[in-house]
Amino acid sequence: MIKIDAVQVGPRRRPSRDVSALADSIAEVGLLQPIVVTPSARLVAGYHRLEACKALGWTEIPATVVDLDELGAELAEIDENLIRNDLTELERGRHCIRRQEIHEVLHPDTKAGAAQAAGMNRKLGHNVAVDSTATFAKDAAAKLGVSESTVRQSIQIARDIVPEVQEAIRDTPLADRKDDLLKLSRMDEDEQRDVATAVADKGAASLRDARGGGGMFSSRSVEHYTPEGIVDSVVDCLGAIDLDPCSHDAERSHIPAAKHFVLADDGLTQDWWGRVYMNPPYGREIGTWVAKLVESYEAGAVSAAIALVPARTDTKWWSLIDDHLLCLLRGRLHFTKDAAQGGAPFPSAAFYLGHDWRAFVESFGPLGSVWERVPGV
Numbered sequence: 369m370i371k372i373d374a375v376q377v378g379p380r381r382r383p384s385r386d387v388s389a390l391a392d393s394i395a396e397v398g399l400l401q402p403i404v405v406t407p408s409a410r411l412v413a414g415y416h417r418l419e420a421c422k423a424l425g426w427t428e429i430p431a432t433v434v435d436l437d438e439l440g441a442e443l444a445e446i447d448e449n450l451i452r453n454d455l456t457e458l459e460r461g462r463h464c465i466r467r468q469e470i471h472e473v474l475h476p477d478t479k480a481g482a483a484q485a486a487g488m489n490r491k492l493g494h495n496v497a498v499d500s501t502a503t504f505a506k507d508a509a510a511k512l513g514v515s516e517s518t519v520r521q522s523i524q525i526a527r528d529i530v531p532e533v534q535e536a537i538r539d540t541p542l543a544d545r546k547d548d549l550l551k552l553s554r555m556d557e558d559e560q561r562d563v564a565t566a567v568a569d570k571g572a573a574s575l576r577d578a579r580g581g582g583g584m585f586s587s588r589s590v591e592h593y594t595p596e597g598i599v600d601s602v603v604d605c606l607g608a609i610d611l612d613p614c615s616h617d618a619e620r621s622h623i624p625a626a627k628h629f630v631l632a633d634d635g636l637t638q639d640w641w642g643r644v645y646m647n648p649p650y651g652r653e654i655g656t657w658v659a660k661l662v663e664s665y666e667a668g669a670v671s672a673a674i675a676l677v678p679a680r681t682d683t684k685w686w687s688l689i690d691d692h693l694l695c696l697l698r699g700r701l702h703f704t705k706d707a708a709q710g711g712a713p714f715p716s717a718a719f720y721l722g723h724d725w726r727a728f729v730e731s732f733g734p735l736g737s738v739w740e741r742v743p744g745v
Contacts, residue, residue: 369428375403375418376410391420402430458534458543461526464519467508517634521550528553528652529560536564541573548575550631554651594647594676595701597735598718599623602645602674605720605731610642614649614657623647640664644673654678655685662688665721672722679715693720693740695732 399421403414411418412434421429455463505519526534529552537543542552542563552560552575566578593616594602603609603624613635615621615628623645629635636656644664648657654677664670679696680686695718718735720728729738 370405370409370431372418372422372427372429374409375405375429375431376408377415377418378411387416387420387423390416391423394420395424399430402432404432404434407433407435456538456544457522457546457549458525458529458538461522461524461549462534464508464522465526468523517632517637520634520637521546524553525549530557533560533564537567540567542567542575542578545574547631551575554649554653556651559651594623596622598676598701599645601718601731601735605674605724605727606643606645606672606722608643609645611640611644613638613640613644613646613660636660639669641669642671644670645676646673647676650678655683655688658685658688661721670721672724673720674728675719675721677717677719679717689719689721690741693725693728693738694718695720695728695736695738697736 394417399417401414401417403418404412406412418429505516505523508514508519509516525546529549533552542548552563555563563572563575563578566572572578599622609623609625610627612621612623612625612628615623615625615630621628625645626642629638640660641664644661646657646661648654658675658677661670661673661675665673675689677689681690697716697718700714701716718732720732722728725740732738
């Protein structure tokens with residue numbers, strides 16, 4: 369038995385739900401399962417039992433004491449929250465990313481391996497956050513009873529949505545809309561702040577509401593659906609498309625690919641093969657998609673590919689691909705579902721990875737000027 373007032377509740381606990389029914393049960397049959405604390409009386413498990421006993425006026429409570437250090441106690445607390453509590457998707461992401469931080473401290477070997485991998489990516493010029501997420505996701509998925517993809521998506525939400533935006537949407541319906549949060553995480557910071565402002569000023573409950581009913585296809589959106597004319601040129605050049613690795617909708621896509629990876633497939637974690645057409649999300653992770661395409665081509669898994677990207681020569685990811693043939697497309701593209709917005713607010717380019725340069729010139733030459741970098745320059 370320990371004094372209730374001595375129990376220390378960690379700062380990551382979300383506010384308790386209504387515990388009146390639990391308190392009634394405890395009053396009738398007693399506390400069947402003790403709370404769990406560390407030797408310093410930090411709560412590890414049993415938050416709602418603790419709150420119910422407080423509501424009953426108890427001054428002492430049965431407790432099981434486990435010999436955990438502070439990180440071990442916090443990890444156990446996070447796991448209980450992730451398994452038992454009705455967390456929003458945003459809260460789940462924040463718990464997962466903290467769990468990853470603790471996992472890397474407790475298992476530094478995984479972090480060292482990740483650092484080596486990250487160093488290799490930096491040597492290749494990749495603007496990619498390669499860390500121990502894959503190792504951690506496997507461990508966390510097994511412990512929490514969810515898929516590895518679910519863990520990775522939760523981490524993406526917490527890692528890529530800027531902190532001030534997370535705070536702004538924390539207590540809104542948007543905080544529990546996973547697809548919207550994943551799309552929000554792919555936006556640049558200014559776009560994220562616009563969404564947060566719309567949530568605060570207009571009471572927007574979804575990204576569609578925040579965009580004024582325009583969905584995710586404004587001129588600043590990360591999603592820009594390929595114009596039909598570009599699709600025709602891609603098919604002319606490649607002959608056929610085996611894979612569209614970042615499709616918006618496999619069932620209704622206008623890209624005639626044999627295989628589509630949609631958001632839920634987490635295309636960055638999949639193997640790519642054959643003839644690929646890639647129109648990646650234009651947010652902060654575009655470099656990750658470009659790096660994946662180049663790596664897959666250089667490894668021989670992808671035989672030929674065309675990537676439609678914004679013509680941003682000042683970015684790090686541009687240097688990953690500028691050894692390959694490109695077409696600087698004339699004018700500003702009118703992306704599908706963006707037509708009402710006018711032309712895109714940026715110029716576009718199509719890169720070709722393959723050996724049949726004549727096919728690319730014939731297919732894309734009418735759309736713009738085709739360029740090849742002079743070797744050694």
